[in-house]
Structures are given as structure tokens and as C-alpha cells.
Amino acid sequence: MMSRPVVKTVKVTPKAKRNSLVEKDDRFVAHVTAAPEKGKANEAVVELLAERFDVPKSAIALVSGETSRVKKFRIYLD
Numbered sequence: 001m002m003s004r005p006v007v008k009t010v011k012v013t014p015k016a017k018r019n020s021l022v023e024k025d026d027r028f029v030a031h032v033t034a035a036p037e038k039g040k041a042n043e044a045v046v047e048l049l050a051e052r053f054d055v056p057k058s059a060i061a062l063v064s065g066e067t068s069r070v071k072k073f074r075i076y077l078d
Contacts, residue, residue: 003076007063008049010071014041021048042066049073 009027016031023029032044042062050057053075065071 003059003078005074005076007072007074010045010049010073012036012041012045012069012071019044019048021045021052036067039066042071045071046073049075053077 011027011029013029013031014034014036016033018031019033020031021028028049030045030048032041032048034040034044046057046060046062049060053060055075055077059076061074063072063074
């Protein structure tokens with residue numbers, strides 16, 4: 001059976017005091033402790049999304065917004 005992809009918009013705040021992921025309206029708001037350098041903050045968001053949707057990190061891909069605070073991630077759900 002094929003997994004179905006969904007695209008989620010995430011607004012990211014790097015260098016936060018703690019990691020958190022909250023759903024607000026039709027998007028997520030992520031606070032990550034990682035700095036926005038060398039993709040560290042993006043990786044931290046992937047880890048939060050993987051935990052939230054109970055999927056491996058390899059099932060999540062950054063679609064757009066690599067250097068922006070507002071990003072789109074494709075998540076392959078079972």
C-alpha cells in the first residue's frame with residue numbers, strides 16, 4: 001500500500017529556550033533550540049514533525065523555505 005503524502009506549513013522560531021511544536025489554525029508553529037545555521041534548525045523541525053506524526057525522519061522532506069522562517073514539509077504517512 002502506498003503512503004499518502006501531506007504538505008504542512010511550519011513557522012519556525014530558532015534559538016528558542018525549548019523545542020516545541022504547536023498546531024495553530026492550518027499550520028504548525030515550531031520553536032527549536034538549534035541555531036539557523038547549516039540546516040540545524042531545519043533538522044530540529046524534522047525531528048519534531050517525525051515525533052508528532054509517528055513517522056521516521058526519512059519520511060519527511062523540506063519542500064520550500066530552506067532559509068525562510070515559514071517552511072513547507074512533505075510528510076509521508078502510512
